[in-house]
Amino acid sequence: MDISGIRSTGGFGPRRWRTLAAVAAAGIVLLSAGCSGGRSPSWQDGGSAGDGAGSGAAQSASPPPPESTVAVTSPESGATDVIAVTDVKYKSEDPENTSLTVTGADGKEVDGTLDKDDQVWHPSSALAYGETFTVKVNGTASGDKIGTASSTFTTMAKPSNLVRVSSFLGDNQTVGVGMPLIIKFGRSIPESYRDDVQRRMTVTAKPAQEGIWHWISPTEVHYRPKEYWKPYTKIFYKVQLAGVPMGDGWYGRSDLTVDMKIGRSFTMTVSNKTKKMTVKQDGTTIKTIPVSLGKKSTPSSSGTMVIIEKKRHTVFDTTDELPKEDAYRTEIDYAQRITWSGQFIHAAPWSEGVQGKENVSHGCVNVSMKMGEWLFSRTLMGDPITVSGTDRPLQNGNGWTDWNMSWSEYKKGSAI
Incomplete structure (x- = not known):
């Protein structure tokens, strides 16, 4: 799954190489001083014309261009039939100073979130079906480029089997402190797919409260906090299931969001x-x-x-x-x-x-x-x-x- 741009894993890294080069150069200077009664050529000023020892030292001290230290690891370059909600994974020796962009066929950058700790890019919404995307990774250190990598992949064609996802509640509703958030599916979700579905359903409450989703049935899932909702809580929940696999060749039809609030207790x-x-x-x-x-x-x-x-x-x-x-x-x-x-x-x-x-x-x-x-x-x-x-x-x-x-x-x- 790795592509061009993967750094070499054999030999010495750039810092180790420079250290050895410096030691080797110092050794040549000392040798010259011991064998000559005149002024020893210095590697700092390159020595005199025709002086082979000085010239060789100068060449050894010049560092080579830095090796590539970044790579796209998933999806594999050239991959086809990729699910529309795919994450893009990469490797970098310096994640903090590494950037990643994904662009569509129109050349426009796709919205997403870059997690530098886990070295993964998450799309903000499902990618367009049947489109080729380009990934570019750039690593920098102290303003110097330390590596680049790029790859392409093509998403799957729009599936014919789509699962309807609906929310019982809608925007701007005000409900009681015991109201569960209710999501229904147009088809039963197999148990082995529910964890991924659930991870893509997020709830934000202000003030914050501990809460969790609970599967009432294969077609219905509720959310409630540990205690009754605090009075006048503002709630925003997002269900990002467009393009998400739901078993047996079925995929989520759409995303949805709800912005609502809790009334008095x-x-x-x-x-x-x-x-x-x-x-x-x-x-x-x-x-x-x-x-x-x-x-x-x-x-x-x-x-x-x-x-x-x-x-x-x-x-x-x-x-x-x-x-x-x-x-x-x-x-x-x-x-x-x-x-x-x-x-x-x-x-x-x-x-x-x-x-x-x-x-x-x-x-x-x-x-x-x-x-x-x-x-x-x-x-x-x-x-x-x-x-x-x-x-x-x-x-x-x-x-x-x-x-x-x-x-x-x-x-x-x-x-x-």
Whole structure:
């Protein structure tokens, strides 16, 4: 994979050569002084005309042109069918003073990042398909060129099998402190490819927080911090998957970026024992609300969930799902979904008389019409709610249950 410009690995390096040359020259001067009664010719002034000893010394002291000390190592020069997200690797004896450029067929330099420690260049985005690129490496030391190397490679043709990559969230959205970042793929990603995919998904939060990606399924990956997002955090995430291999001849279709933010901290905690919801905003309790949870035959789930969607008015219709004697069709106000299986926080005027005392719902968190409206006007998608004390543990995956796992459990879902 090495090309022309690789430095010689045999013999002495430039510094060693100069040292020996100086010693050899000094030896000639001493010999001349010992064999001549007159003025010895000096190698500094080149000696007199026709003096062979002095002339030879002068020639020995002149250093040869420096050897090439840089090389492109990958892709191999002349390589074809190179993936569009390829890194360019090189070697240099002096990486700090070495530069590298990649240019396209139009002669324009391609944007990328040069990592001098690892001696690798990373493209800022996927290279154009089916195009030839030229790599040039230049090494310098104290302003003197110590080596150059160049190579070319050609990227693969645009693949026909492309995987769609999408983000659930979009630019300028404001969400709750429990909101996971959600990326979905149009095709299952084999386990052996997930680590590379995950490395190309970066999250920047201000203020910074520790966090990690967790594979919910072969087609979906979430990101959450160790603790709830800090209020008013600004988040930018970048998914660079255009041209990235995703197994079985499939490649990522595109890159995407999202610039969003977290709102105030708003959390809800429901106790089956007290049958009350405690609402906190930015750490301060602002409301205690009587509730009615699921009755014995249809208990509510205990665990930490987040608000998935909000509907000012909707209809709950189970006539196609439950036996006729158990089915119902009911108009609902101020509905806020917290599980995929159909558990909501919602207004239930028919149960206001027993809220705070008895559980009569089908698994939902019932509140009064007044409190339903109050909550609905203040919540954001991603606000967390924790229910405790019921007979049904929340099943992971039944909603956005990222916070229903401990941090150590959550990290196990990372491919890295």
